[in-house]
Amino acid sequence: MTVTADGSAPVSIPTSMSAAVLRGSVGSGDVVVMERPVPTAGAGEVLVRLLLSGICGSDVHFVFDGTAQTAYTPIILGHEPVGVVVALGEGVTNVDIGKRVSIVPLVTCMECHHCLAGRTVLCAKRMCLGADCEGAYAEYIVVPARNCLVVPDGLSDELAAVATDSVATAYHAVAYRGGVVPGSRVAVWGTGGLGLSAVGIARTLGASVVVAVDPRPEARQWALETGADEALEPDVALDRITAMGGVDVALEFVGRQATAELAVRSLDHGGRAVVVGVGFDQLSAGRIMTFVLRERSVVGSYGSEPHEVATSLDLMASGELVLPRVVGDVIPLSAILDGLARVRDGRTGGSRIVVDVTAGVGR
Numbered sequence: 248m249t250v251t252a253d254g255s256a257p258v259s260i261p262t263s264m265s266a267a268v269l270r271g272s273v274g275s276g277d278v279v280v281m282e283r284p285v286p287t288a289g290a291g292e293v294l295v296r297l298l299l300s301g302i303c304g305s306d307v308h309f310v311f312d313g314t315a316q317t318a319y320t321p322i323i324l325g326h327e328p329v330g331v332v333v334a335l336g337e338g339v340t341n342v343d344i345g346k347r348v349s350i351v352p353l354v355t356c357m358e359c360h361h362c363l364a365g366r367t368v369l370c371a372k373r374m375c376l377g378a379d380c381e382g383a384y385a386e387y388i389v390v391p392a393r394n395c396l397v398v399p400d401g402l403s404d405e406l407a408a409v410a411t412d413s414v415a416t417a418y419h420a421v422a423y424r425g426g427v428v429p430g431s432r433v434a435v436w437g438t439g440g441l442g443l444s445a446v447g448i449a450r451t452l453g454a455s456v457v458v459a460v461d462p463r464p465e466a467r468q469w470a471l472e473t474g475a476d477e478a479l480e481p482d483v484a485l486d487r488i489t490a491m492g493g494v495d496v497a498l499e500f501v502g503r504q505a506t507a508e509l510a511v512r513s514l515d516h517g518g519r520a521v522v523v524g525v526g527f528d529q530l531s532a533g534r535i536m537t538f539v540l541r542e543r544s545v546v547g548s549y550g551s552e553p554h555e556v557a558t559s560l561d562l563m564a565s566g567e568l569v570l571p572r573v574v575g576d577v578i579p580l581s582a583i584l585d586g587l588a589r590v591r592d593g594r595t596g597g598s599r600i601v602v603d604v605t606a607g608v609g610r
């Protein structure tokens with residue numbers, strides 16, 4: 248099974264690895280670092296020795312509150328990884344051993360009509376690493392080779408990791424679902440997480456105005472550091488944005504009814520609200536008359552396409568997209584439960600806490 252790109256002897260791969268596992272039921276908080284077998288790459292797959300994996304808000308839901316579910320437990324969590332390819336399954340030709348790769352977190356069938364139309368986020372057989380199959384808070388992972396994107400030289404491991412979800416999910420929302428173009432006026436509601444990436448991406452895409460809204464002073468400060476023109480508290484934001492004439496694109500990263508309504512109300516005529524935050528609240532687009540006469544749009548946005556992860560990597564590598572606060576801290580795998588709690592409590596130091604899966608594992 249294992250071959251190397253240059254015909255040399257395969258690198259030594261251990262049989263067991265450290266991994267952070269949600270051991271108890273969803274929402275139980277029962278996450279432990281334990282030994283698990285190193286998986287083997289099948290046809291079309293690769294084995295990746297992981298370096299870093301970012302902590303996502305979804306992980307907090309899986310672990311602490313159960314508002315998002317994993318397909319099963321026990322499961323290795325983690326879906327925002329970067330690593331190095333160490334073994335190739337049969338038939339793999341798109342990536343070589345030794346390459347540093349960002350791993351696209353959604354595993355899709357590439358056969359259904361959504362996949363064939365290039366909308367893999369809508370794949371009916373879609374699986375997310377660390378939620379529907381084994382994830383990336385581990386020393387090794389097996390993924391389809393097509394999920395691996397070679398990281399541009401010069402881009403840090405930290406940014407290569409968060410590109411796969413924190414940045415690319417925001418890119419999908421801003422560029423594709425939001426349709427932000429040069430001159431767009433943009434409001435970002437919620438800049439403590441993915442919304443912080445959205446601020447920078449809107450700026451990179453040429454938005455003429457970017458207004459950030461967040462109740463947390465530090466999140467407003469991060470937004471200003473990322474290029475927002477203004478950073479406002481929620482209770483004054485609508486009046487301020489209305490006084491500006493409204494925005495063309497309002498992005499909601501909170502997942503609550505009240506914030507989504509504020510986002511819709513912050514739109515100028517012809518504006519589009521993009522809801523990215525996940526929650527169980529009902530969504531209201533306001534009075535039908537207003538909705539129709541002002542030709543407002545309200546759309547959802549989920550995940551990203553592989554080419555959007557690649558674009559995120561390229562934009563950061565070229566310096567066109569600068570996200571100084573996207574990585575708040577890097578912690579060892581042994582501190583994963585504390586890291587999850589910090590994300591839950593908003594004690595992050597930036598958009599993401601990233602887990603170094605090579606540190607503190609005793610090898």
Ligand SMILES: [Zn+2]
Pocket residue numbers: 303304305326412
């Ligand atoms: Zn995520």
Ligand SMILES: [Zn+2]
Pocket residue numbers: 355356357358359360361362363367369370371372373
């Ligand atoms: Zn599909």
